[in-house]
Amino acid sequence: MTLEELTTFQWRFRFKESAGSHWMQIDPYWSHDHKSSKIAQTIIRKFEKNGTLKRLDDLEAMRMFESTVSATTTDDDDNNEMENSSSSSSSSSSSSSPPSGFMWKIKETAANGLVKCIQVNHFPSYVASRHPKNWGFIMQSCWVLLTSFPMPAQGHDELLDDNKLAVSVDDQLDEVQRYNYGFAPVGGGDVNRVMMPTLLTTTAITIAT
Secondary structure, eight states: OOHHHHHHHHHHEEEOOOGOOOHHOHHHHHHSOOTTSSSSOEEEEOOOOTTEHHHHHHHHOOOOHHHBBOOOOOOOOOOGGGHHHHHHHHTTTSSSSSOOBEEEEEEOOOOTSSSEEEEEHHHHSSSEEOOOTOOOOOEEEEEEEEESSSBBOOTTTTSGOOOOOOSSSTTTTTHHHHHHSOOOOSSSOOOOOOEEESOOOSEEEEEEO
16 A cells, blocks of 8 residues: 555445443444445544644544544554654654644555555554455554545455454553553553453453543
């Protein structure tokens, strides 16, 4: 996936079951009745070239949470040279009071320069791939799924069922533990957390609220 493709598409977002029941209950993909439609109602996001993440839908879901999130990305990997300059400058300028919202950066690229993996704030990385049939783009972590195309409702695309998706909690356990127990926001302070059991591993996880 090119940077232009990443920042042009409108990305449909949902949680995976591994995020826990709390997040599924407030996620329109899981909580809304889609029996009359093959397309799910979802949160829609756009990755801006300046390193911010924009909401495009008019749903109320998650807005209170998003307004309290510190807009920071982790800075402890070996690929910081991959991050876009806007995201880097935004993070470095957050000296005492980090802004609210989501920031993103490129975490890993392929040898040909295509984007393989991105980081949103301090959450587990989003790994990029293509849908094997429609060839649209997919990004996923152990907790979330994003598609570059309208997301099919439950039961309309088995390739997007959680048990068919490639990235699990076990695959990103180091990032999960770093997020849960090792992250401190720029400028200090605490991240409020709710202890959530994951369905894919016996390790207890938490997600910021």
